[in-house]
Amino acid sequence: MLLRHTSKEVKEREGLTINPAKTCQPIGAMYAALGIHGCLPHSHGSQGCCSYHRSTLTRHYKEPVMAATSSFTEGASVFGGQANLLAAIDTIFSVYEPDIIAVHSTCLSETIGDDLQQITRKANDDGKIPEGKRVIFASTPSFIGSHVTGYANMVTGIAQQFAVSTGAKKNQINIVAGWMEPSDMREIKRLAKELGVKIVLFPDTSDVLDAPQTGKHEFYPKGGTTIPELESIGDSLHSIALGSISAEPAAIALEKKCKVPFETLEVPIGLTATDRFIMSLSEIGGVTVPDEITADRGRLVDVIADMEQYLYGKRVALFGDPDQLVPLTEFLLDLNMKPVQIVSGTPGQRFEKTMREILDARSPETKFKNGIGADMFLLHQWMKNEPVDLLIGNTYGKYMARDEDVPFIRFGFPILDRIGHSYFPNVGYSGGLRLVEKILTALLDRQDRDALEEKFELVM
Numbered sequence: 001m002l003l004r005h006t007s008k009e010v011k012e013r014e015g016l017t018i019n020p021a022k023t024c025q026p027i028g029a030m031y032a033a034l035g036i037h038g039c040l041p042h043s044h045g046s047q048g049c050c051s052y053h054r055s056t057l058t059r060h061y062k063e064p065v066m067a068a069t070s071s072f073t074e075g076a077s078v079f080g081g082q083a084n085l086l087a088a089i090d091t092i093f094s095v096y097e098p099d100i101i102a103v104h105s106t107c108l109s110e111t112i113g114d115d116l117q118q119i120t121r122k123a124n125d126d127g128k129i130p131e132g133k134r135v136i137f138a139s140t141p142s143f144i145g146s147h148v149t150g151y152a153n154m155v156t157g158i159a160q161q162f163a164v165s166t167g168a169k170k171n172q173i174n175i176v177a178g179w180m181e182p183s184d185m186r187e188i189k190r191l192a193k194e195l196g197v198k199i200v201l202f203p204d205t206s207d208v209l210d211a212p213q214t215g216k217h218e219f220y221p222k223g224g225t226t227i228p229e230l231e232s233i234g235d236s237l238h239s240i241a242l243g244s245i246s247a248e249p250a251a252i253a254l255e256k257k258c259k260v261p262f263e264t265l266e267v268p269i270g271l272t273a274t275d276r277f278i279m280s281l282s283e284i285g286g287v288t289v290p291d292e293i294t295a296d297r298g299r300l301v302d303v304i305a306d307m308e309q310y311l312y313g314k315r316v317a318l319f320g321d322p323d324q325l326v327p328l329t330e331f332l333l334d335l336n337m338k339p340v341q342i343v344s345g346t347p348g349q350r351f352e353k354t355m356r357e358i359l360d361a362r363s364p365e366t367k368f369k370n371g372i373g374a375d376m377f378l379l380h381q382w383m384k385n386e387p388v389d390l391l392i393g394n395t396y397g398k399y400m401a402r403d404e405d406v407p408f409i410r411f412g413f414p415i416l417d418r419i420g421h422s423y424f425p426n427v428g429y430s431g432g433l434r435l436v437e438k439i440l441t442a443l444l445d446r447q448d449r450d451a452l453e454e455k456f457e458l459v460m
């Protein structure tokens with residue numbers, strides 16, 4: 001038992017986190033920056049931070065993740081990193097030739113008080129940013145928030161620093177992508193195309209972190225939202241933010257800067273959240289829902305109804321990120337399963353309120369905690385006290401699943417020991433179908449494993 005020291009007795013903890021259910025802000029900022037075409041993320045801090053951010057993303061996506069660093073040493077740590085960043089901007093544009101450098105801060109540069117807005121302005125004033133190139137920035141202090149906060153901060157920076165309002169409206173709708181996989185972003189674009197609605201999706205990591213093997217290394221793959229697209233979001237008719245934590249701040253910033261009205265929806269995971277997304281996009285876009293999408297929905301409903309006997313009443317523990325957990329919890333309730341224990345290391349009153357509203361209405365006995373003290377250790381303690389039939393979460397959950405002998409589904413970020421997440425979507429009706437398939441496979445595999453010989457069924 002690898003986690004044999006996890007005790008059953010739950011004690012109140014304030015100053016100690018054990019096995020956090022979150023990771024570091026700049027990882028989210030780096031991921032968001034990769035969703036801009038021709039962009040090189042830049043970590044303003046030490047080399048070690050940048051290596052950690054890159055390696056986590058590389059391990060999750062199984063793709064080489066390029067990023068630069070200000071390479072702080074003792075001097076920069078004491079006197080500030082302005083000289084390092086100015087030198088880096090010079091070197092990056094002359095050696096790596098990106099269209100954009102997206103700078104995020106780190107714990108160290110935030111602690112010493114480096115002002116990224118001032119430094120990037122100085123870079124511009126000193127003529128270090130070539131004509132037509134851009135340097136954008138986001139503040140991502142990792143001693144607060146989580147990777148989701150860092151993602152939100154960079155997406156907000158993208159909206160603030162690219163959007164232009166020309167006064168001439170464009171017949172297009174912005175979709176601000178909350179934290180989701182490249183496969184999910186591809187599916188969002190497919191659904192919008194099938195609906196016949198022109199969208200600008202940002203950021204967009206499809207064709208960047210799921211790029212095909214062509215035999216040729218592309219330092220900047222063909223995917224990502226382009227600069228002209230990003231400039232045009234200020235003239236869009238409307239924005240839809242997918243996720244109140246990871247996407248809504250960007251939509252708010254865009255409304256403030258360019259008066260683009262917005263609404264916030266959940267990431268369309270599962271039946272109900274996808275219904276809301278499809279209806280909203282069709283209403284704002286003034287289109288009717290095509291038969292193909294209705295048929296996709298019907299297939300998902302059919303599978304749910306057919307498999308009800310295996311799903312009903314199954315107790316689930318889950319951990320992960322807010323904008324995934326809310327719709328996933330709703331989906332599990334739609335499947336008549338019981339999400340009984342939920343943990344997220346990402347703080348946020350809005351997240352807490354939304355989750356509590358869902359649970360109060362449909363599952364008041366569920367244990368839920370987010371922010372300080374909401375870690376995997378606590379979830380494991382809950383599981384020990386009230387055993388579950390299924391655990392859903394990122395790769396780090398495999399230790400708890402093994403110790404408690406519980407079927408485990410990998411879902412969320414990071415997934416370091418399996419593939420599929422970047423290629424097969426979790427969003428939309430087809431994503432819902434995939435999730436149901438994964439849940440059923442995990443539960444039925446366990447039923448097969450534990451069945452007595454006389455109860456070992458060929459047809460289930």
Ligand code: SF4
Nearest residue numbers: 024049052106107142
């Ligand atoms: S020091 Fe801060 S920014 Fe750097 S890896 Fe650690 S948590 Fe992330």
